[in-house]
Amino acid sequence: MSATSAVSAPQKGFFGHPRGLSTLFFAELWERFSYYGMKAILAYYLYRSTAEGALGLDKSFALSLVAIYGSAVYMSGVAGGWLADRVFGGQRSVFYGGVLIMLGHIALALPIGVTGVYLGLILIVLGTGLLKPNISTVVGGLYAADDPRRDAGFTIFYMGINLGGFIAPLVCGTLGEKVDWHLGFGAAAVGMALGLVAYRFGRRNLGDSAAVPPNPLPVEDRARVLTRIAAISLGLVAVVVVLVLTGVLSGQGVIYLISAVSVVLPIGYFVVMMRSPKTTPVERSRLTAYIPLFIAAAMFWLLFEQSATVIAAFADTRLDRTFLGLEFPPSFIQSINPVMIILFAPLFALLWVKLGNRQPSTPRKFAVSLGLVGVSYVLMMIASSGDPAVRANFLWIIVMYAVMTCGELLLSPVGLSATTKLAPRAFASQTMGLWFLASAAGQGVGAIVVQFYSDENAQAYFGVLGGVAIALGVLLALGTNSIRKLMHGVN
Template identity: 55%
Template sequence: MANYDRQKIVASVPQTGFFGHPKGLFTLFFTEFWERFSYYGMRAILVFYMYYEVSKGGLGLDQTLALSIMSIYGSLVYMSGIIGGWFADRIFGTSKAVFYGGILIMLGHIALAIPGNVALFFISMVLIVLGTGLLKPNVSSVVGEIYSEEDARRDSGFSIFYMGINLGGFLAPLIVGSVMNTSFHLGFGIAAVGMFFGLVQFVTTKKKNLGLAGTYVPNPLTGDEKKKTYTIIGIVVAAVAVLIAIAIPTGLLTFKSFINLVGVLGILIPTLYFIVMYRSPKTNEVERSRLIAYIPLFIASVMFWAIQEQGSTILASYADNRTQLNFAGMTISPAWFQSLNPLFIIFLAPVFAWMWIKLGKRQPSIPQKFSLALLFAGLSFLVILLPAYFGGTDSLVNPLWLVLSYLIVVLGELCLSPVGLSATTKLAPAAFSAQTMSLWFLSSAAAQAINAQIVQFYTPENEMAYFGIIGGASIVLSVLLFMLAPKIQVFMKGIR
């Protein structure tokens, strides 16, 4: 985007009105709050809906299959961000991408709220995956547009914006989880209403608060490109529809084969990204060196998210089947545990931000922070195997063990997630800055694709081995990364 256009956009946005920030932050804060409310509310009960018996309001799927589908769903959500970013950059801009994405998400939740069958369930998943891919990356981009590049409020504005993410993620599982045993469909309906509220406030306040932010198309298709692109999209969609129509009846496309396909894509796509960027003539020698440094960080990120994202799969199942849910005179919904991650982040993120500032030049390097993240992730799994070690796999576990596990992995997340975002912007080749940010999010997609395979090995009987092997692998990788940190730092060419 030209600098003139950027200045024009900033000038069109009222620069005060929301805690001393541009008024547009109000619109984007609550859009993201409601989108995350709907997403995390739906996600908090989705795995239970899949494997609960039909008589209990669920779909009655095999529990192991449900855990794999949940992981694949998470992987596809992150992959779809690439598509959403392309449509915003080339066709209709970020503001329309947010609106269209919200519509698709709401329709997906409405489909889940209608009692139906497995076919309707998968239709809802497609709608939510595509909608999240359109909305999630682009609403963050609009936040960046409402500030000038020199505006000292910019980092603070993003902090407020991310607080909206975590507030939505904290409240939704508590509310939706409370109605889970009454009706899964009521819970999904609440998620749909949440997205509806987000859309209403976005539409009613964007003109006044956002001005021109999100309306520019950074790299629009020319007339010839549009015709060619739409033709290609049409052919691809038609070809995929034909292949699906043939593959399902013939047994070529099954749950297992689809899970395997996404698993391959989860590894193949980021690998191709690295190869293309490294071999590009637009990438100079210093940038190639930094890309090499980025590879072990990316691998560490995949390992970390493979553990962290099991909070909505294996640990959700653990909360439902292995945890004492009548505790301290109250009945706990298994979905409530998924509020712990955003709750701990809300309280601990300012502490970590203060700590890094206080340490200054004495703080760990980027690779060392990543190694700490892997250490905490591994410990979070080792902690959860202790109840089985002391009491066996037949007795119900005190819920405080789960609380401790979620707390420890959040300590790792705060060492990796914000640091990784910052490192990605610093290490990215200039010609591939946006694509490298997409690559960072693909580490979560790769992790979930791998999880779809890993979770199939979990059973209550091999619980200790499952948590022990994965947790131990993370700690071993942590030690290895810590030892390699000085060498990685050399390849980073001055970036700290």
């Protein structure tokens, strides 16, 4: 099947969408099960006491470590995008990434303490860098650029992500908190293995979508370039390890270093693509329009991704987790957002199809998204008022996640779709990696911000962050018309 036929055929084998979407839906479902299952218990495993079978690390450092791990995961998407564009192609990158992720969860499942944590997190970072940006690129390759099903297809794909995210905390959280932490991490490894099986047997449905690199390295240069990259990477890792072992750079210093890189890297990447002779004038204009969208996304993810850090800690110590006569473990809180996605995503998908060309522009959706995530933090501010010793009603967290989820559906699947449409052709997978750098930057800054949180200052913490997000949303709304002009017909 040629690339042209892959996007021009009707292909309505999966809820009116290409059959390949089902393959990617289930592969991503199980990959996200592994990711969110591990992340649901990671902070608790790091900061709870050794008497509970955990590591007993300082709580502030543990939350910061979880945040910087999330940042590193998404930064690795740039390297994964480059390897897909120049060496492997998107389809093979997804498979190789899944294997590394599975090995990372196996390392966490081994009872070898901090060593297993660092080894596991490094493997998951590398694997997610290969898988995460490229599976979205493969989804985009199933549709023609002007296919009206495109945004709806990404929304359905996003439902798969959140179905896995819903099941994961329930399974891994129960096993980790109630039985053994390492058993919870082991369940995450099983989830990734199931994702690999689903992808391997359904890959024939993907056709030529991202099957080969769009901008391959010349065969005669491949070994030299890859060897040089590997040598530089290992050298940088060795320098950091030596600095840590000699006491020059502390664990906190490593966090600050990665935080700085998370901000500098996307700036450098925008400059490279803007200056590349392979980027046409129209593509350069679209990249300019992409910058305010990127900043908005970074701010959104700074707040949203605190579900696994600050909000997880809030649920552990400041939330009354009794609901409908049942008391839930704190890890279960992280299943609320996926439930909201599963409920709301079909409604948003139907809304975009119903509105067609009359739907709001991407910048407008992003502006409303920022406003909503800001309001969700204002709700957390209200829930935090009063005596820190008095736990907040469980309904606050439900309402907060409902508002935040509506913001997520206006930004995340829409951003994935917009990125595939605004990306320069020569940088297709790498631009998807750039989209995930928005989350990396948000979580990189968040790794520093979360250190200011405590049970005593929760009200001020949530109020300030919520106010900043709302203000940025207003600015983006005011600039929508100017941004649309730079997008050259992309809505």
